[in-house]
Each structure stands twice: as C-alpha cells, then as structure tokens.
Amino acid sequence: xxxxxRSAPVYDVVVIGSGAxxxxxxxxxxxxxxxxxxxxxxxxxxxxxxFKEHMWPYQVPHRGAGEAAxxxxxxxxxxxxxxxxxxxxxxxxxxxxxxxSSFRWFRSRILGGRTNHYGRISLRFADYDFKPxxxxxxxxxxxxxxxxxxxxxxxxxxxxxVFGSKEGIRSAPDGIFHTPPPPRAHEVLIxxxxxxxxxxxxxxxxxxxxxxxxxxxxxxxxGQCGRGCVTASKYSSSQVxxxxxLKSGKLTIxxxxxxxxxxxxxxxxxxxxxxxxxxxxxxxxxxxxxxVLAASACESARLLLNSKSSRHPNxxxxxxxxxxxxxxxxxxxxxxGHIPALVGMLKHDTDGVDGGHVYMPxxxxxxxxxxxxxxxxxxxxxxxxxxxxxxxxxxxxxxxxGYGASLKAKIREEYGTFVSFAGRxxxxxxxxxxxxxxxxxxxxxxxxxxxxxxxWSDYERAQVKHMEQTFTEIIxxxxxxxxxxxxxxxxxxxxIHELGTVRMGDDPKTSAxxxxxxxxxxxxxxxxxAAPFVSNPDKNPTLTICALAWRTAEYLAEELRKGNV
Amino acid sequence: xxxxxxxxxLTALGAAMLSGGISAEAAQHxxxxxxxxxxxxxxxxxxxxxxxxxxxxxxxxxxxxxxxxEVSKGAVEAGAPEFIDLLCSGNSQLALIYTxxxxxxxxxxxxxxxxxxxxxxxxxxxxxxxxxxxxxxxxPELAPGINFFNWARRMVVDAFYTSPIGIADVxxxxxxxxxKFEVPVEAIxxxxxxxxxx
Ligand SMILES: Cc1cc2nc3c(=O)[nH]c(=O)nc-3n(C[C@H](O)[C@H](O)[C@H](O)COP(=O)(O)OP(=O)(O)OC[C@H]3O[C@@H](n4cnc5c(N)ncnc54)[C@H](O)[C@@H]3O)c2cc1C
Ligand code: SF4
Numbered sequence: 001x002x003x004x005x006r007s008a009p010v011y012d013v014v015v016i017g018s019g020a021x022x023x024x025x026x027x028x029x030x031x032x033x034x035x036x037x038x039x040x041x042x043x044x045x046x047x048x049x050x051f052k053e054h055m056w057p058y059q060v061p062h063r064g065a066g067e068a069a070x071x072x073x074x075x076x077x078x079x080x081x082x083x084x085x086x087x088x089x090x091x092x093x094x095x096x097x098x099x100x101s102s103f104r105w106f107r108s109r110i111l112g113g114r115t116n117h118y119g120r121i122s123l124r125f126a127d128y129d130f131k132p133x134x135x136x137x138x139x140x141x142x143x144x145x146x147x148x149x150x151x152x153x154x155x156x157x158x159x160x161x162v163f164g165s166k167e168g169i170r171s172a173p174d175g176i177f178h179t180p181p182p183p184r185a186h187e188v189l190i191x192x193x194x195x196x197x198x199x200x201x202x203x204x205x206x207x208x209x210x211x212x213x214x215x216x217x218x219x220x221x222x223g224q225c226g227r228g229c230v231t232a233s234k235y236s237s238s239q240v241x242x243x244x245x246l247k248s249g250k251l252t253i254x255x256x257x258x259x260x261x262x263x264x265x266x267x268x269x270x271x272x273x274x275x276x277x278x279x280x281x282x283x284x285x286x287x288x289x290x291x292v293l294a295a296s297a298c299e300s301a302r303l304l305l306n307s308k309s310s311r312h313p314n315x316x317x318x319x320x321x322x323x324x325x326x327x328x329x330x331x332x333x334x335x336x337g338h339i340p341a342l343v344g345m346l347k348h349d350t351d352g353v354d355g356g357h358v359y360m361p362x363x364x365x366x367x368x369x370x371x372x373x374x375x376x377x378x379x380x381x382x383x384x385x386x387x388x389x390x391x392x393x394x395x396x397x398x399x400x401x402g403y404g405a406s407l408k409a410k411i412r413e414e415y416g417t418f419v420s421f422a423g424r425x426x427x428x429x430x431x432x433x434x435x436x437x438x439x440x441x442x443x444x445x446x447x448x449x450x451x452x453x454x455x456w457s458d459y460e461r462a463q464v465k466h467m468e469q470t471f472t473e474i475i476x477x478x479x480x481x482x483x484x485x486x487x488x489x490x491x492x493x494x495x496i497h498e499l500g501t502v503r504m505g506d507d508p509k510t511s512a513x514x515x516x517x518x519x520x521x522x523x524x525x526x527x528x529x530a531a532p533f534v535s536n537p538d539k540n541p542t543l544t545i546c547a548l549a550w551r552t553a554e555y556l557a558e559e560l561r562k563g564n565v
Numbered sequence: 566x567x568x569x570x571x572x573x574x575l576t577a578l579g580a581a582m583l584s585g586g587i588s589a590e591a592a593q594h595x596x597x598x599x600x601x602x603x604x605x606x607x608x609x610x611x612x613x614x615x616x617x618x619x620x621x622x623x624x625x626x627x628x629x630x631x632x633x634x635e636v637s638k639g640a641v642e643a644g645a646p647e648f649i650d651l652l653c654s655g656n657s658q659l660a661l662i663y664t665x666x667x668x669x670x671x672x673x674x675x676x677x678x679x680x681x682x683x684x685x686x687x688x689x690x691x692x693x694x695x696x697x698x699x700x701x702x703x704x705p706e707l708a709p710g711i712n713f714f715n716w717a718r719r720m721v722v723d724a725f726y727t728s729p730i731g732i733a734d735v736x737x738x739x740x741x742x743x744x745k746f747e748v749p750v751e752a753i754x755x756x757x758x759x760x761x762x763x
Binding site: 054056057058061062063064065066067068069072073181182183184185186188189192193196220221222223224339340341342343344345346347348349350351352353385386387388389390391392393394397401402403404405407408409411412415416477478479 | 630647659694724734737739741743746753755760762
C-alpha cells in the first residue's frame with residue numbers, strides 16, 4: 001500500500017500539474033516565499049536537448065517523416081520537429097466517449113504541459129464575456145468581472161511577455177504589449193480585404209517577447225515556436241516560470257508522479273495527495289497544508305471525482321454535483337485559398353514568429369442580431385514562404401495532375417501563394433456536454449478514467465456557417481479561390497480549449513469553487529487551470545488561466561499567512 | 566528517488582536559458598552552425614530494402630517525377646530514392662507498396678514494350694506514367710499502378726523539396742533568424758498591385 005514516511009515533510013502547497021496554471025501558481029508562490037512541491041505526471045524537460053529549433057529537414061535521413069514513415073500513416077504526435085507535447089491518445093491512459101458523443105482529448109505528459117508547444121495566442125476576455133447571462137440570457141455569469149481580472153492580466157502580460165497593438169476595441173481589450181512584428185505581405189492583403197468588409201484585422205497578440213526581459217532573449221524571428229524555443233523567447237511555463245522558480249530554493253519538483261486521489265481528514269480537509277510514482281509503479285503520498293489542482297480542466301475534475309469517500313460520495317468538492325458538468329470546447333472551422341496576386345512576388349524570409357502576425361477579433365459584438373447567433377468568434381490566419389517540410393506541397397499536387405518539369409514549375413509557382421483562415425468561436429454550455437467517471441474502465445495504474453458526453457447545439461452550427469461565408473468572402477475579395485474547406489464544425493475537443501468542469505460561482509449549490517477558485521466544500525483546496533471557467537469566450541483560454549491562477553495564488557498565500565488555511 | 570533537486574536541474578539545463586543572454590547574433594550563429602553540421606553523405610548508397618534492380622527502377626521513376634531542369638537538379642540528386650528506401654526499411658506496409666508497385670511497373674512495361682521499365686525508352690516510360698498520372702486515362706485495370714504512382718509522386722515531392730536542392734528551388738529564404746522582422750516594401754507593393762486592393 002501507500003508508503004508514507006512518518007518524517008515526510010508537510011509542504012505548504014502541493015501543486016498538481018505544471019502547465020499554464022500550475023506554472024503560474026509555482027512562480028507566484030515561490031516568489032512570495034511559500035514552500036511548494038510540484039507533482040507532474042510527465043517527465044522532466046531539457047529544452048537545450050529536447051527542442052529541435054533551427055534544424056533543417058535534411059539533417060535527419062527521414063526528413064521529419066519519422067523512422068517508420070509515421071507522417072504517411074497517421075502520426076501519433078505533432079511531428080518529429082515539434083516540441084514534446086503529447087497527443088490525443090496516450091498509451092495506457094484511455095478515456096471513453098458515451099454512445100452518440102464524440103470527444104477528442106489532447107493531453108500532455110511533460111514538465112510545462114501543453115505550453116511547450118501551444119499556439120501562444122494570448123487574448124484578454126472582454127468585459128461582457130464575464131457576464132454572458134446578463135448579456136443574452138444564456139449560460140451563467142461569472143462571480144467576478146473584468147475589473148477583478150484586469151490587474152492580473154497586467155501582471156501576467158508583464159511577466160510572460162505578450163506582443164500586440166493597442167486598438168481600443170471592446171471585444172479585444174488592450175493589454176501591456178511588446179512591439180509586434182509587422183504584417184507579412186499576404187497579411188497586408190488580408191487586412192485590405194477585411195477593411196472592405198468592415199472587419200478589424202489587427203496585430204496578433206502572442207506570448208512572444210520582442211525585447212529581452214527577465215534574462216530571456218528577444219525573439220529572433222525564426223518562425224519555429226512550435227518546435228520549442230531554445231532562447232525562451234516565447235512563453236512556456238517550463239522555461240519561463242518553473243525553471244526560474246527553482247532558483248528560489250522553495251520549489252521541489254516531483255516528475256513522473258501521477259496524482260490519483262486527494263486524501264482528506266475527519267474535518268474534510270485535504271491532508272495529502274496520493275500519487276503513482278510512474279518510474280517504480282508504486283503508490284506514494286505527499287503531505288500538504290493546501291493543494292492546488294492544475295492538471296488541466298478535465299484531469300482536475302477526474303481527480304476530484306475519484307477522491308470519493310463516505311463523507312464525499314460524489315467526489316471531493318462536489319456537494320453541488322457540478323464537477324464534470326458545463327464542459328465546453330471552442331468551435332472551429334477552417335478554409336484555405338489560393339491567391340494569384342502572390343504569384344511571382346519577390347521571395348523573402350517570412351518566418352517571423354510561428355503563426356499569423358495579424359488576426360481578426362469579433363466585430364459584431366454590438367450587432368449580434370445581424371450575426372444571427374449569440375456570441376462570437378475570432379479569425380486566425382496562415383500563409384507565407386514556410387520552410388518546406390513533409391506534406392508542404394500536398395495542396396499543389398492535389399490541384400495539379402501530372403509529373404515532370406511541369407509539376408516542378410507548378411510547385412515553384414504556387415509556393416507561398418496560399419492563405420488559410422481558422423475561426424475560433426464561443427460555445428454555450430449545455431446539459432448534454434459533460435464528463436464523468438466511466439464505471440468500467442481504468443488506466444494502467446488502476447485509476448478510473450473519464451467518459452465524455454458532448455453535443456454541439458444550433459448556436460454553434462450557425463456560427464460555423466457564418467465563418468464559412470466570411471472566409472469565402474475574404475478570399476474572393478483578395479482575388480483568390482477557395483482550395484480546401486472543412487466539411488463540418490470541428491470535432492468536440494479538437495480545438496483543445498476544453499474547460500468549465502469545476503466551475504466557480506457565488507452559490508455553493510450551483511458551483512464548486514468560490515470567486516478565488518477555492519472549493520466551497522474544502523477550504524484548503526484550490527483549482528488553477530481552466531476548470532473554474534464559467535463560460536468559454538472566443539478567446540483562447542491560456543492567458544486567462546494564467547491570470548486567474550495568479551490571483552488564486554496571491555489569495556492562497558495571504559490565507560496561509562493569516563492562518564486561515 | 567524521483568525528486569529532482571535544484572542542482573540537477575541547473576546542470577541539466579542549457580546555459581543559454583538560465584543565464585538568459587543569447588543575442589540575436591549568437592542565435593544566428595547557432596543556426597548556421599547547425600546547418601553546416603550535417604550535410605548528406607556523398608558516395609554510393611546501399612539500399613536496405615530494394616534489390617539493385619528495384620532501386621535502379623526507383624531512381625528512374627524518381628527522376629521522371631522530378632527531373633532536373635534549368636533551375637535545379639532532379640530527385641535522385643536530392644536523395645529521394647534513399648529517403649524512400651529508408652522509410653520502407655522502417656515500415657513493412659510501405660515496403661510492400663513499393664516492391665509491389667515497382668514489380669507492377671516492370672510487368673506492365675514488359676507487356677507493352679517488351680522491356681522492363683528501366684530498359685524501356687524514355688518516351689515509353691512517360692507513356693506508361695501518363696496512364697497513371699492523369700485521371701482522363703484511368704482504367705480499373707490500372708488501379709494498382711495508379712495507387713503506387715500516387716504514393717511515389719507524393720514521396721518524391723516530399724523528398725525533393727526537403728533537400729537543400731528543393732529548398733533552394735522554391736526559394737525559401739528563412740531559418741536564419743533576424744534581429745528585426747521586416748518585409749520588403751517591393752513585395753508588398755507587388756502583391757497589392759496585382760490584387761487590385763491598393
Ligand atoms: C497544439 C495546441 C495549440 C494551442 N494553442 C493555444 C493558443 O494559441 N492559445 C491558448 O490560449 N491556448 C492554446 N492551447 C491550449 C493550451 O495549451 C492550454 O489551454 C493550456 O496549456 C492549459 O494549461 P493547464 O495548466 O490547464 O494544463 P496543461 O498545459 O495541459 O498542463 C497540465 C499538466 O498536468 C499534468 N497532469 C495531468 N494529470 C495529472 C495528474 N493526475 N497528476 C499529476 N500531473 C498531472 C500533465 O502531465 C500536464 O503537464 C493549445 C493547445 C495545443 C495542444
Ligand atoms: S520565432 Fe521567436 S519565439 Fe518563436 S521559436 Fe523563433 S525565436 Fe523563439
């Protein structure tokens with residue numbers, strides 16, 4: 001059974017999970033002098049060794065396709081050159097979907113979680129995003145408002161570094177920005193086309209620094225952020241928060257530690273975390289004064305649901321029964337087009353940062369009737385003279401039959417002449433979408449797994465129709481033609497913004513956490529990932545995860561100091 | 566014991582990250598060093614999967630798909646046959662596609678021209694490939710050949726354009742790093758003018 005050393009230290013705080021939320025909590029607490037132990041289910045990361053930034057495809061004989069031709073037979077990861085990031089399936093750790101539902105769950109098992117590779121899009125929620133019910137009668141209002149979170153957005157942006165431009169657009173509040181890189185040539189065309197449609201097309205807001213801060217070098221525009229940035233010029237919780245926090249001497253990292261259950265005492269407080277030491281396949285316990293769950297929204301819900309006892313028959317912190325409920329993902333739809341105006345343009349270095357230098361924030365927030373659906377979406381763009389890699393020319397070889405000199409000429413001509421658009425929109429929580437413990441299935445350590453239920457509603461479908469029309473219009477105004485388009489709305493989970501499963505609120509009957517993300521039922525338990533979110537606005541969640549985690553960490557430190565927890 | 570001490574961490578880390586000061590120039594230096602480090606080895610390549618005859622056939626096929634032209638050399642020079650052989654050696658399903666496909670090509674060539682593919686005349690080789698490459702020529706009995714040709718075409722293209730020759734051919738200019746990101750005004754003007762947007 002579990003080995004508990006009598007002399008084992010009691011940590012002020014045990015943090016579970018080292019992604020955006022866990023990383024931020026670790027950074028803030030260690031700075032405030034709190035002793036923290038970090039349990040991470042994955043292994044350690046060594047960026048200098050693990051990252052493949054700047055490698056050419058021909059530097060490996062398989063050119064990035066993989067030794068076993070993985071690129072041609074369905075990869076199980078993002079590709080050879082990508083930063084370690086996890087995948088939809090993890091060996092030995094299944095999840096299930098209920099009949100009639102589909103859900104894809106992307107998980108990482110590595111220090112830094114999904115931030116080592118993530119897309120770095122860093123958007124503040126708008127003021128109205130915190131009050132969705134007041135705005136249109138759907139969903140639920142957050143127990144906090146934009147004003148509560150704004151100071152933490154400031155702190156996070158200052159610390160991790162986000163570039164962008166100040167625009168004064170209500171749907172996209174300005175932040176504290178580094179100077180953004182200018183738009184690429186095709187992005188200038190997109191801006192002009194959007195101007196004709198009265199769609200704002202502004203500088204992207206990405207967690208990439210364009211001047212040195214905190215000992216991190218400014219971005220050198222190699223466009224390879226997804227491979228992991230050796231100079232830590234982009235945000236990852238591993239490089240930007242957790243490694244530097246080690247210098248404080250306040251942090252103990254326990255890698256390969258899969259938390260299984262929270263142990264409570266007679267008063268219903270958490271006293272220890274039971275975890276699997278994956279390297280020895282043994283169960284251990286770590287004692288704590290307080291615990292912060294940051295294992296990612298669904299993992300945190302799973303951990304609570306699996307922490308059952310006679311005192312907590314529905315799982316811990318779940319007297320309301322909301323844990324696992326209100327699961328949402330972002331809606332997604334994409335399209336690409338060929339732009340003849342770009343043919344024959346002077347070839348130049350368009351690497352910049354990995355991702356679009358411009359994006360379109362939601363523009364019909366004051367004309368929702370005109371949109372024909374509640375809530376909104378933003379648009380991300382792609383294009384440019386990218387480094388050729390396996391599959392780079394699939395579009396051209398699909399468009400043109402044949403071989404030989406004519407094929408070669410076509411590829412040369414079409415290189416860099418495609419643009420792509422991806423819509424990312426807000427889903428409204430519904431009663432059909434949630435996760436629960438599958439009573440029949442356990443993972444390789446015997447931990448019961450999650451079963452997902454999910455349904456898009458007509459709101460989301462209407463939104464995606466609108467995306468299709470808008471992207472087609474933009475491509476046509478650019479003088480281009482549509483080349484590829486998604487058939488249907490994204491598969492639930494696929495946009496990797498799953499959240500809402502341990503939501504916060506003022507009423508303990510309808511929420512699991514209070515406005516500081518502290519459990520109503522268990523005062524020494526906090527949640528610091530996207531599980532507390534009450535809604536899923538059309539802004540990628542990570543900046544808000546960090547802001548809320550920062551706020552929770554400060555509150556927690558103060559409660560510790562006062563002896564309240 | 567899985568607990569990682571601070572000291573382990575510090576030694577495990579690239580110095581660049583904690584000390585923080587890698588300048589753009591230094592980074593650029595790193596890129597170039599990496600780029601120089603590993604050039605594809607020259608000299609005769611020994612196939613891992615294919616017989617000498619199959620490999621020869623694959624070479625001929627690869628250069629038909631991406632031949633040398635006035636801009637750049639062809640697929641063989643860019644290492645496409647090596648690439649395909651290597652991947653086949655790691656994936657038996659792929660190996661079957663290629664050995665089967667190359668065999669099909671020989672038999673079909675033999676039937677039509679009384680010569681295996683490599684011994685057929687260049688215009689005969691192209692005549693056979695035309696049957697596989699254009700949907701207007703597609704016939705049910707050609708299906709195995711068409712399927713194989715699509716594989717070969719896609720992989721030869723991938724191999725060619727991920728080689729230094731292919732990368733230079735399309736004119737990719739990046740992977741260098743820049744101190745400041747800039748777009749040539751001339752490029753923007755050109756695109757705007759042609760698009761009619763300004
Ligand atoms: C390809 C991709 C692109 C993305 N792009 C963007 C973007 O542009 N902008 C954006 O805002 N978001 C983006 N996201 C989403 C973003 O990565 C997540 O929102 C963010 O990382 C979530 O942070 P987190 O702390 O909740 O969890 P994670 O980053 O998932 O980290 C959770 C950590 O907890 C660990 N863990 C899980 N269970 C346990 C357990 N039981 N015990 C111990 N440890 C455990 C995991 O191993 C993991 O390391 C993207 C995601 C992906 C995959
Ligand atoms: S583009 Fe900038 S942030 Fe991204 S990997 Fe290169 S240097 Fe790092």
